[in-house]
Amino acid sequence: MKDTIARPLKGNRASIGNRASMLPRGGAHTKDALLRVALEHYQRHGYEATSLRAITQELGLTVAATYYHFKSKEELLVAAYRRNLEYLQVAHDNIAATLSSPERLWTFVQLHTCLQRSDEGTGRQPYSAALLLDSIPEEYAATLRVIMCRIRDRLRGIITAGIRAKSFDKVNTTAAAYAIFGMSHSVDLWFRPGGALTMEQVATMYADFALRIVGARPVRNRADMQRLTRSALAAAGALK
Numbered sequence: 001m002k003d004t005i006a007r008p009l010k011g012n013r014a015s016i017g018n019r020a021s022m023l024p025r026g027g028a029h030t031k032d033a034l035l036r037v038a039l040e041h042y043q044r045h046g047y048e049a050t051s052l053r054a055i056t057q058e059l060g061l062t063v064a065a066t067y068y069h070f071k072s073k074e075e076l077l078v079a080a081y082r083r084n085l086e087y088l089q090v091a092h093d094n095i096a097a098t099l100s101s102p103e104r105l106w107t108f109v110q111l112h113t114c115l116q117r118s119d120e121g122t123g124r125q126p127y128s129a130a131l132l133l134d135s136i137p138e139e140y141a142a143t144l145r146v147i148m149c150r151i152r153d154r155l156r157g158i159i160t161a162g163i164r165a166k167s168f169d170k171v172n173t174t175a176a177a178y179a180i181f182g183m184s185h186s187v188d189l190w191f192r193p194g195g196a197l198t199m200e201q202v203a204t205m206y207a208d209f210a211l212r213i214v215g216a217r218p219v220r221n222r223a224d225m226q227r228l229t230r231s232a233l234a235a236a237g238a239l240k
Helices: 012-022 027-045 052-058 073-096 101-114 138-164 173-189 199-213 222-236
Strands: none
Touching (some): 027 052, 027 073, 073 101, 073 138, 101 173, 101 199, 138 173, 173 199
């Protein structure tokens, strides 16, 4: 895929200087910075309108230096998406062991929805890469499909355990998982900060919807669950 030149970010010149001077030395820091800045550009300008040059210029790097970590823009997209899957898994694993089946599903949906935006949750921005599956080379599209399947498989596991525990109705686990995944994954298509709802409010609403899909009763300790997910997001923020 041929890169196109993205429009510079508003106030980009100052941003370049600030980010470049603050970029720590070391390959791991550079790689992490590339992932973060790339996702910011994808979200603001769209993936296809973002070039590697625009990303590297903001960090004061050369395109050649980027190739040490990522050979293409597609490889950078896949790496960013994979990292956020790991982030979601770590955040949920930190809290899920002691929760009931409804609480496990509720917190998973809350986390997954919040992680679709970074404005009010974390510094990580999962991009809606599913929309690009027909536009990127198959080798990268196939990898993205595998990552998305891992999220749905986790959802299926939570739903299956809830059915066995008789906390959920005997729903079709695959259909329920797709419905819940799609609901959370598409929030980035319409949600904008500063609107009538905060991201946490949207995530809470979707988590409640998820319980209805599987026929579970609402969680009574919603405020406690919200605090748990905030804590999990903060703890998983150390993941590199």
